[in-house]
Amino acid sequence: MRKLFHWPLDPASRLVRLVLAEKQLDFDLVVSPPWKPAEEVTRLYANPVGPVLIDQGQHGRVVANHTHAIIEFLEEQYRDVKVLPMLAPDRAEARRLWRWVETRFESEINGSILAERIAQAVQRTSAPDSAVLRRGAHALRGVLTYLNALCEHHSYLTGRQLTVADLAAAANLSALDYFGDVHWDNVPDLREWYVRVKSRPCFRDLLKDSLTGTKPAAHYADLDF
């Protein structure tokens, strides 16, 4: 039995879903909104943040919180499909970029663009704060430019192999893309990369997500947008 407490548009939850699906592991999804976590989650952690995985396997019952703890556990335990490269130098670079992506999105983008969009959709606030959106959009442009440069010469962000860094970037971008906030036209190489990642079977489930009361952008689930 494997259970993931998640929230559909939380990028960290999306990343864990992608890794689980890439590894072809079955799991039950339980919705646990950030503003009202599931009771089982609050019994586990005083201040739960992000996805929580409960994995009952041969290794006993493992409870993990935070993408770092969850994904490193999955990578150690389920080795048929790997999301980290084999060689030490490549592993280090994939982990650096994974962490870089999560830190930049968390500290500069998700708290502004994504939070505003979600507040509007879920809590029915009036129009999003345009100054906050502008600040987030500026930070997002910088991140997109950097990621675009990384896939100018390779299929994936750290080279020829898909890693957790690609999944982390795709998880974060997909949440913004739901609201149409990623301007793909300015980053053609990254757009091609995103088509490639989005076309993988692991992505299917994410593209079916729908937030009550808010339709995704027209191209959200389009594999050749």
Next chain:
Amino acid sequence: MRKLFHWPLDPASRLVRLVLAEKQLDFDLVVSPPWKPAEEVTRLYANPVGPVLIDQGQHGRVVANHTHAIIEFLEEQYRDVKVLPMLAPDRAEARRLWRWVETRFESEINGSILAERIAQAVQRTSAPDSAVLRRGAHALRGVLTYLNALCEHHSYLTGRQLTVADLAAAANLSALDYFGDVHWDNVPDLREWYVRVKSRPCFRDLLKDSLTGTKPAAHYADLDF
């Protein structure tokens, strides 16, 4: 040859130094201030943040940035002394707490208290902004209370064994303690824990650190403060 680019009062750099020393690995230290990174570092990364490890070993040349990438590499490569527990459930909890500690300090405390103190010491700004210090102190009290509760019943934060979570908490607290910003009297169990961690050989080198122009608080290097 192993080289760590660091800045003495950067908590992330301190954590990596503690892990290297705990594992009894030799390394050269090269100072690379956040506001003027060493040239070798800027050749490696466009926007370097935090410590960078270059490790030339049997596994080839590994370049790693961010505590996550550096420490997971060291743990995989050098197994004589471990900073993560053996069992999967305990590993998950140590990683969760490691990440929790780093995220809380980075997002709520280091940018306020530590940044103000360092600005005053290094850039010779006038008195620190008291509103910023108050905000940081409030966040720090919350973190200290939580950590104190964790070591009420055990020697270390996640149980009877020292893990990277202890080293992460000690690295962050030691930087604040340099300026006398940790009120240990209110958290007696955490104080005992800190005496225990600080007395380990891996801590020796950190206690000799000194920022030009600023003396550490009187008890900073005292093992029985």
